[in-house]
Amino acid sequence: MRVLFAASEAVPLAKSGGLGDVTGALPKALNERGAEVRVVLPKYADIPASFLEHFETIHTFSFHFSWRHQYCGLLRGVVGGVTFYLIDNEQYFKRDGLYGYEDDPERFVFFNFAIAECLPHMDFVPDIIHCHDWQTALLPFLLKTRYSFDPLCRSVRTVFTIHNLRYQGVFGQKLLQDLIGMDDFWYWTSGLEFYGAANCMKAGLQYADRLTTVSETYAQEIQTEYWGERLDGVIRWRASELSGILNGIDIESYDPMNDPALDTPYRGSISRKRKNKTALQRELGLPVSESIPVIGVVTRLVEQKGIDLIDRVLEPLLDEGIQLVVLGAGEYRYEEMLRGAAQWRPEQLALHLGYDEGLARRIYAGSDMFLMPSLFEPCGLSQLIALRYRTVPIVRETGGLRDTVQPYDEYTGTGNGFTFANYNAHDMLHTVRRALEYYRNEESWKTIVANGAKEDYSWSRSARSYMSLYSELLPLRKETERWPVIS
Template identity: 60%
Template sequence: MNVWFVASEGVPLVKTGGLADVIGALPKALGGRGIEVTVVLPKYGSIPDAYLEDAAFKGYYYITMGWRREYCGLYEVMADGVRFLLIDNEFYFRRESPYGYGDDAERFVFFSFAAVEAMLREETLPDVVHCHDWQTGLVPFLLRTRYAYEPAVQRVRTVFTIHNLQYQGVFSRELLQDLLSVGDDAFTGDSLEFYGAASCMKAGLRFADKLTTVSPSYALEIQTAEYGEKLDGVLRQRAGDLVGILNGIDTQSYDSMTDSALHVRYRDSLAKKRQNKPALQRELGLAEDANAPLIGVVSRMVGQKGFDLILDSLPALMDEGAQLAVLGSGDPHFEHLLGEAIRRYPGQLAVWFGFNEGLARRIYASSDMFLMPSRFEPCGLSQLISLRYRTVPIVRETGGLKDTVEPFNEFAGTGTGFTFGPASAHDLIFTVRRALRFYREEPEAWKRIVNNGAKRDYGWGSSAKQYELLYRELVK
């Protein structure tokens, strides 16, 4: 079986978030099941030269968008055993970061056209085109409208995965009408129209053959008004074609026994794991105290991730004698408040603004607990990584967090972490205090929690099998 992934980022070439980790790891897992995967990405200027040195130039063509006629080069790269096709246009993609520009609509309409044209230039068309998030939502639309006359295209099936419904690629109807060269019939309620504008996410939801999202609970949540981001009606209509498949992590990369970023490598020894804590405390300027419970946070600093709850809970957490190590960036409001809090709690609170892969791994490995109070979470990878590094997660019961972290039951001895329901600082503090009690007063119970988490499988094997079954059902 031949499957194409079309996405806006992917490890190891370019990463801004969890989407890239999925695009980097899932093709390898599918390859192990006999599925040949090609990943189509923009050829960003930020892709390291080391990956481009052996890139094979496959040719060029031109893309017409309204009155525009744009050059498109095509390069082939092998990375981590996966075939990548890179869409080259320096005007659109040779920029400092992948997203956040005023012409993002034009850039990703171009990318969608270019990906379809690249497919048509292959000797063998893919059996399935698997698109990811709003940046590629127009690909299923183009295959079922503009390119529907191509006889070979008619047998190509499409899957569209929602990684985060909040980001939808909503633009003016007039702009997308110009870029796509389509008439008014493309902007009806059962097509691209979205409250007077146009939505690229909705294009994927309407025109793909099958829909997936990244956890079973999130698949149910997004069919409600609370989590559906005004697309819950569309998702309820397509509920029969929607499935939630949990993300995994690359367990070879995230391995505490081989991770070169760690100060001390370990497997199942809590004593060895805890040798990482004083080294991280020194690195971040925290008080070097082996007995102080260290709570890690690696996240975008936005409301979705519950940073308002963290800030509201900070005085109580500091009064408990806990330390907090935070890595991330995002909303300037949260960054400012955290900057002020550092001065109030020297030695207890450390914040690294930005992203540092090595430091992130050291926080996962060195912390005693990992905090994720997300207001919603499609899947989440950080809680899986923390469990992989024998760090106990404290999470809110939503989406993939609910599906991957089992609350500890002290009577049965089951569970892998601590969870709370309402999105309130009160419930967060109560749950952290409960975790601290077991950490400080019941070391055997704490060891049981850690060991429970160590027994779980966080790789892609099970999820890759579910995707394979989905693909084969479509092709059949």
């Protein structure tokens, strides 16, 4: 079973968020189960030179997409036991950062075309191409239309994974027509039209052979009008071919017993874990005390993550005698709110704007609780990392948070965290207060922490589900009559 992951980022080469974690770790888990999985990425300027040393150029050529004639280089290398391919074009990818440029539509349309053009030169014939998010969503469409004449492209199956439905790659109609080289008739019959614009993710949703998203609850949520981001009709149409497969984490990397970023290694010992708490307090300039509850937040400071709920009840939350540790960056209004609060209550709120991987790990290890009051959360990795570091999550019941965090039941002794259903600041505050009550009961707290340690949040479980999906897909004949073959 040969699978090519097509993605815009993957650790350890390039990462901006959770997508990079998934596309970096899942291939390893699939390879361990007998698949042969390789990954293709753009050759960004940000890829460290220490990794590029492992790559060699295996093919160079130029090709046309629309009226453009562009150079393309194909590099191959092995990093961390996984074979990666890099698509090289300095005009598009030799820049700081991964995204956020005005010509992102052209950059990633080129990337999709380049993958199709490079397939004959990879020394690797995939059975399945697994595409991730809008940056590679056009590839299933191109394989079934522009490249349908090619036997290799016609025979390969495609899987498209929605990591976050909100980010769809919506661009002007004429722009996408120009980039792909389509006339008005092709545009309207292709199904890429989206309320007068053009939608890359819609292409993946319609043309991929199978669809997945990153949790069972999110798979149900995005079929509703409220959470469907105006694509719910298309998703309901493909509902029988949509699977919700929960993400995992790399348990070798996220291992509190062997994490070099931590002050004190530990596994199940709360006393050793609390040594990391006092070390974190000293590092951030907070009063040092094992008895003070520390609540950690590692997130993007954006509306999706529920920062406005924290804003609304910050004063009564701090009045509970907690210490709040926040690491992240995002919208200016939230950064300013937290900066002001840190100046107002410096003994209780420590803020680090930006991202620091080592500090993030020390927050996971040094916090007693981890707060994720998200408006929506397709899967979420932070709560899984928190559980791995024996930190109790407090989450809103949405998407993958609902699927991975079970509320503690004092009567049965079950549950690994605390949850609230309504997107309401005072419901969140009430849930934090409930968690603090049990934190002050040593035996109850040990039970909750121990419950969190019982679950398997590694990629092994997810890999089994993907292998099953791939196995179902391979024997299927192409249903080419479902998609218009346009030349």
